[in-house]
Amino acid sequence: MSTAAQSRPQPDRLLLFTTVLLCAGGLIMVTSASVAFAYNQHQSTFYYAERQAAWLLIGFVALFVLARIDYRRIRPLAPAGAVAAALLMLLVLIPHLGVSVNGARRWFDAGPLGTFQPSELGKLAFAVFIAHWIDRNSHRMGQFQQVFVPFAAMLAGVLVLLMLERDLGTAIVTVGIFLSAFWAGGGRLRHIILLVAGLGLGFIAVTLLEPYRMARLTAFKNPWADPLGAGFQATQSLYGLASGGIFGVGIGHSIEKYGWLPEAHTDFIFAIVGEETGLIGTTLIMLGFLVFGIRGYRASLRAPDRFGMALAASITTWVTFEAFLNMATVTNTLPITGVPLPFFSYGGTALATTLAAVGLLLSIARRGSGSALRNNRQSDETFDRGRRNRRTPVSGARGRASVPR
Numbered sequence: 517m518s519t520a521a522q523s524r525p526q527p528d529r530l531l532l533f534t535t536v537l538l539c540a541g542g543l544i545m546v547t548s549a550s551v552a553f554a555y556n557q558h559q560s561t562f563y564y565a566e567r568q569a570a571w572l573l574i575g576f577v578a579l580f581v582l583a584r585i586d587y588r589r590i591r592p593l594a595p596a597g598a599v600a601a602a603l604l605m606l607l608v609l610i611p612h613l614g615v616s617v618n619g620a621r622r623w624f625d626a627g628p629l630g631t632f633q634p635s636e637l638g639k640l641a642f643a644v645f646i647a648h649w650i651d652r653n654s655h656r657m658g659q660f661q662q663v664f665v666p667f668a669a670m671l672a673g674v675l676v677l678l679m680l681e682r683d684l685g686t687a688i689v690t691v692g693i694f695l696s697a698f699w700a701g702g703g704r705l706r707h708i709i710l711l712v713a714g715l716g717l718g719f720i721a722v723t724l725l726e727p728y729r730m731a732r733l734t735a736f737k738n739p740w741a742d743p744l745g746a747g748f749q750a751t752q753s754l755y756g757l758a759s760g761g762i763f764g765v766g767i768g769h770s771i772e773k774y775g776w777l778p779e780a781h782t783d784f785i786f787a788i789v790g791e792e793t794g795l796i797g798t799t800l801i802m803l804g805f806l807v808f809g810i811r812g813y814r815a816s817l818r819a820p821d822r823f824g825m826a827l828a829a830s831i832t833t834w835v836t837f838e839a840f841l842n843m844a845t846v847t848n849t850l851p852i853t854g855v856p857l858p859f860f861s862y863g864g865t866a867l868a869t870t871l872a873a874v875g876l877l878l879s880i881a882r883r884g885s886g887s888a889l890r891n892n893r894q895s896d897e898t899f900d901r902g903r904r905n906r907r908t909p910v911s912g913a914r915g916r917a918s919v920p921r
Contacts, residue, residue, distance in 0.1 A: 526882065527583065527878060527881070527882050528811055528815065528878055528881035528882070530807065530811055531808065531811040531812065531815070531874075531877065531878060531881060532583075532878060534804055534807045534808050534811070535579075535808065535859070535871070535874050537804060538801070538804050538805075538808070538858075538859040538860070539572060539575075539576075539859045539867075539871070541801065541804075541859075541860070542568075542857075542859040542860035542861075542867075543565070543568060543569060543572060544767065545785055545788060545789055545792075545860055546564060546565055546568045546781055546785065546860070546861075546862050547562065547565035547568075548767055548768050548770065548773070548788065548792060549770065549773050549780045549781040549785050549788040549862075550563070550564035550565060550773075550780070550781035550862060551565075551768075551773070552773055552774045552775065553773070553775075553780065553781060556775075564781055564862050567628075567629055567630045567864060568862055568864065568867065570629060570864070571629065571864030571865075571867045571868045572867060572868075572871075574864075574868045575867050575868035575869075575870070575871030575872060576871055578868060578871060578872035578875055579871045579872060579874055579875035579878070580875065581875065582872055582875030582876050582878075582879055583874075583875040583876075583878035583879050583882070584879070585879065586879065586883065587824060587827065587876050587879040587880050587883065588821070588823065588824070590644060590876070591644070591648050591823060593644075594641075594644045594645040594647075594648035594649075595645060595648075597641040597644060597645065598641050598642055598644075598645035600641065601634060601637055601638035601641035601642065602638070602673075602674070602677065604624075604634035604637065604638075605634045605635055605638055605677045605678075605681065606677065607624075607634075608621060608622060608623065608624060608634050608681065609621055609680055609681065615631055620681060620682040620683065621681060621682075622634075622635060622681045622682075622683055626864070629864055630864055631864075631865070632864075632865050633863070633865040633866065634865075635677075635678060635681060635683055635686045636686075636863070636865040636866045636869045636870075637865060637869050638674070638690075639686070639689065639690065639693060639834055639869060639873070640869050640872060640873050640876075642674060642690065642693065642694070643693050643697065643827060643830040643831055643834065643873065644827060644876075646667075646670070646693070646694055646697045646698075646826070646830065647697050647701070647823050647824075647826035647827035647830060648823060649667075649670075650697055650698065650701035650702075650703075650822065650823075650826045651701065651821070651822045651823040651826065654701065654702065654822050657701060657702040657703055657704070658702075658703075658704050660707065663703075664703070664704075664707045664711075667694070667698060667703075668711055668714075670694075671690075671691065671694045671711075674690055674694075675687050675690065675691070675715075675718075678690065679722060682726075683854070684719070684722065684723075684729070684853055684854065685841070685853040685854040685855035686855075687719075688719075688841065688853060688855070689834060689837060689838050689841070689855060691715060692833045692834065692837040692838075693830045693833060693834050694830070695708055695711070695712070695833075696829045696830050696832075696833035697826040697827070697829055697830040698826075699829070700816055700825050700826045700828075700829035700830075701822055701825070701826040702822075731746045732746070732851050732852045733851050734746060735747040735750055735851075735852075736750070736848065736850070736851035736852070739751045739754075739848060748778070749777070749778050749779070749784065749852065750848045750852070752772055752776050752777040752778075752787075753772075753777060753784055753787040753846050753847075753848070754787075754847070754848060755772065755776075756770070756771075756772040756777055756787035756788060756790060756791040757787055757790035757791065757798075757846070757847065759771070759772075759791055760790045760791040760792065760793065760794040760795070760797075760798075761794050761795070762794050762795045762796060763793075763794045763795075763796055764790070764791065764792045764793040764794030764796070764797055765791060765792055765794075766792060767792050767793070768792070769792060770788050770791045770792050771791070772787060772788060772791055773788055781861075781862045782856060782861050782862045782863060783842065783845070783846075783852075783854055783855065783856055783857075783861060784846055785857055785860050785861050785862070786798070786801075786842060786843055786846040786857050786860070787846050789801060789860070790846075801860075802843070805835070805836055805839045805840075805858075808832070808835060808836060809832055809835075809836040811881070812828060812829075812831065812832025812835070812836070812877055813828075813829065813832050814881075815828045815832075815877055815880050815881035815884060816828035816829040816832060816880070818881070818884035819880050819883075819884045820883055820884050824880040824883065824884065827876065827880065828877055828880045828881075831873045831874070831876060831877045832877065834870075834873065835858050835870060835873070835874075838855055838856070838857075838858050839857060839858050841853060841855040842855045842856060842857040842858075842861070843857070858870050
């Protein structure tokens, strides 16, 4: 193989292939899970499937465009993108502009495509911005007042917007996005622990102040105590998972989707997956997200700069952490938080934005391909700041380990 061919950036085909498979499975399951609800609400069996397919097409266009360009070219847009996302999240709160569903105001009317949710776009905009900000402050990441306090203030500002939208699930995922970028960028562990403790107290407070969140917490403890009331969604989800057995009842043959399980095609689609494809299907999906996480964090470790490292870490955490929260909710391992299953749950903005983020992740992986073996001193200092050194403290060992093989 020629030197030029070896130096040419190579795409992460496994990451792309895994994403395509997850999206294909998601479209099949949205089609299956939504047919009854779509016909009942819109007299069209494939109403939601058609809109999901349209957003899927938009998302893959964004994915391939962003995967082919150098991710560093979007960096100058980071501040403007974050401001625009925050303004949209404010505008959606204005009556007659935002659409209210179940008491929450998080959406704009997108006409034929359904609805548009600014907070989903905000995940990507804030991930890019915080990676840009961390890189600009890389020389002082260990400082409390100059770095940690402004970082915590920015995160608090975003969380306030999400709490006004009554979107606790997105708030939790956003915390994961910010903290993973902060950690990958060289933030101190004690600062992260302090912030997590403060946020934990804050989430407890907002839970106690909202009666419906307290009801969810009570139902989580024992959903069978009120199976036709507060525990209805949790118990029906568990019924769906249990009835699938090992191999499932077959695609399209779910019973729960016929009005028994609320949000069957959105937040609780994993229960329909379990019912129709059984343990085999749910295990394959979990393996898919595991592979996605491994390849995503690999791209972060191999990123050629700190901006790419922080951005790849935040995107990977976003997708995998969101998937974990959704599966934990559906299996009643955690209280209901309203988090979608990436690539599967119906929701055009979430699907297209997530695919755009994967495009950036593929761009980082492409530019970092083959560069992970360089592991120079600067890269080591990024990960070792505030932690135990990963390498043996033998004279010259670091230098020998950085030689490409």
